[in-house]
Amino acid sequence: xxxxxxxxxxxxxxxxxxxxxxxxxxxxxxxxxxxxxxxxxxxxxxxxxxxxxxxxxxxxxxxxxxxxxxxxxxxxxxxxxxxxxxxxxxxxxxxxxxxxxxxxxxxxxxxxxxxxxxxxxxxxxxxxxxxxxxxxxxxxxxxxxxxxxxxxxxxxxxxxxxxxxxxxxxxxxxxxxxxxxxxxxxxxxxxxxxxxxxxxxxxxxxxxxxxxxxxxxxxxxxxxxxxxxxxxxxxxxxxxxxxxxxxxxxxxxxxxxxxxxxxxxxxxxxxxxxxxxxxxxxxxxxxx
Amino acid sequence: xxxxxxxxxxxxxxxxxxxxxxxxxxxxxxxxxxxxxxxxxxxxxxxxxxxxxxxxxxxxxxxxxxxxxxxxxxxxxxxxxxxxxxxxxxxxxxxxxxxxxxxxxxxxxxxx
Numbered sequence: 001x002x003x004x005x006x007x008x009x010x011x012x013x014x015x016x017x018x019x020x021x022x023x024x025x026x027x028x029x030x031x032x033x034x035x036x037x038x039x040x041x042x043x044x045x046x047x048x049x050x051x052x053x054x055x056x057x058x059x060x061x062x063x064x065x066x067x068x069x070x071x072x073x074x075x076x077x078x079x080x081x082x083x084x085x086x087x088x089x090x091x092x093x094x095x096x097x098x099x100x101x102x103x104x105x106x107x108x109x110x111x112x113x114x115x116x117x118x119x120x121x122x123x124x125x126x127x128x129x130x131x132x133x134x135x136x137x138x139x140x141x142x143x144x145x146x147x148x149x150x151x152x153x154x155x156x157x158x159x160x161x162x163x164x165x166x167x168x169x170x171x172x173x174x175x176x177x178x179x180x181x182x183x184x185x186x187x188x189x190x191x192x193x194x195x196x197x198x199x200x201x202x203x204x205x206x207x208x209x210x211x212x213x214x215x216x217x218x219x220x221x222x223x224x225x226x227x228x229x230x231x232x233x234x235x236x237x238x239x240x241x242x243x244x245x246x247x248x249x250x251x252x253x254x255x256x257x258x259x260x261x262x263x264x265x266x267x268x269x270x271x272x273x274x275x276x277x278x279x280x281x282x283x284x285x286x287x288x
Numbered sequence: 289x290x291x292x293x294x295x296x297x298x299x300x301x302x303x304x305x306x307x308x309x310x311x312x313x314x315x316x317x318x319x320x321x322x323x324x325x326x327x328x329x330x331x332x333x334x335x336x337x338x339x340x341x342x343x344x345x346x347x348x349x350x351x352x353x354x355x356x357x358x359x360x361x362x363x364x365x366x367x368x369x370x371x372x373x374x375x376x377x378x379x380x381x382x383x384x385x386x387x388x389x390x391x392x393x394x395x396x397x398x399x400x
Contacts, residue, residue, distance in 0.1 A: 082338025085345050087371055094364045097338045 001283045002166050004036075004185035008201030010172035012191045013221035013245065016255055017275075018169035019046040020262040024272050026131035030164050034134040034156050036181040037171040038121060038148045041135050045258050049128030057136065058117035059147045061098045062105045064091045068112035075104035075113055084113070096143040121148045123155055132160065145177040153184060163287070165279065174201075174208045182209070187282055188216040189242070189275070195226035199233060206239065215282075219275065222247040242278045243271040291317045291392070292352035292374075293385050298326040304388050306358025306381035309339035309365055315385060316350050340365030348372040356380050356388050360400045376400035 005018045022033035035043040075084045083097035084104045105113045120142045126133040136152040170181035182188050192202040209216040223244035234241050254261050261268045294311035296303045305311040314327040332339050344365040355374050358381035377397040380388035391397050
């Protein structure tokens with residue numbers, strides 16, 4: 001079962017929730033945690049595990065072969081992303097802008113733009129007891145997270161059975177990387193905070209999940225700050241709130257020192273156990 | 289010599305556009321024939337990706353010797369501009385085209 005932890009607003013606690021939930025699951029069963037925030041993965045700061053596998057990840061981009069080119073200009077006309085541009089008697093390719101759609105390469109009448117692999121990042125696989133942790137990291141200068149997110153999910157699907165709980169720590173926001181990170185999820189958990197900013201971005205995230213036709217629920221983190229508007233919004237929209245993690249300086253201190261909270265904070269642990277039960281019930285429904 | 293400006297209008301007293309890729313207009317001044325021409329680049333707002341190289345390609349076609357702009361082109365656009373052998377001067381934001389041109393002539397703009 002695939003559970004994506006997303007948020008809309010950044011800094012609401014996606015990683016805190018993902019890492020603590022994964023380690024809690026690992027106390028009793030096999031679980032996979034995958035950090036899909038490939039532009040700035042940080043789950044790994046909290047997970048102490050042994051590196052068992054590492055591989056480079058590539059995206060496929062066109063490479064101009066000058067000898068074959070007739071400068072017809074079809075390539076730049078069909079590129080939606082201006083990743084291929086004709087300058088006088090030259091064709092320039094911008095690998096960071098390329099979405100690997102193959103249009104220029106396939107439609108080139110003289111095969112002057114063959115597709116070649118270009119390294120975009122690294123995937124690492126760690127193990128610790130019941131926990132497998134998969135982290136991908138985009139290379140500096142790479143602009144697109146989506147291809148690496150897609151390949152990371154593919155790696156998880158190829159290496160772990162369907163019936164294992166898989167927790168995906170998604171990037172913040174509601175743009176392409178989040179769509180990629182959540183579109184194959186069986187269920188999405190949206191982490192928010194009870195503030196006007198939290199509510200504003202939660203609404204956008206909820207609309208996104210409705211568009212994707214995903215099952216979703218909300219977790220309110222730092223509960224006790226701000227106001228009741230998030231509660232009212234969820235109640236009105238019949239959106240389940242499956243946990244309220246209290247605003248507590250102790251949690252922030254643990255987080256700031258790179259420590260997990262699941263075994264250090266009784267109330268937070270109760271909330272995490274509630275989330276775990278919720279997921280296990282969902283899993284039974286899905287299996288049936 | 290031809291000098292290009294990134295601008296929000298088509299006159300000497302129009303305001304400079306500090307952006308390169310998403311500039312609203314490219315103004316080109318030919319100081320030999322004292323003529324000011326313009327290219328309307330506003331369609332670029334419909335482009336989600338690759339505004340820098342696209343505008344740089346247009347600049348390449350306009351073929352100026354100098355570009356005067358605000359923040360300066362990003363990496364992809366700069367690659368194209370390098371191919372075109374155009375000298376770029378930056379820092380011309382929050383001023384009219386005329387003021388930017390005078391600053392350039394007085395060597396008050398930074399070369400990119």
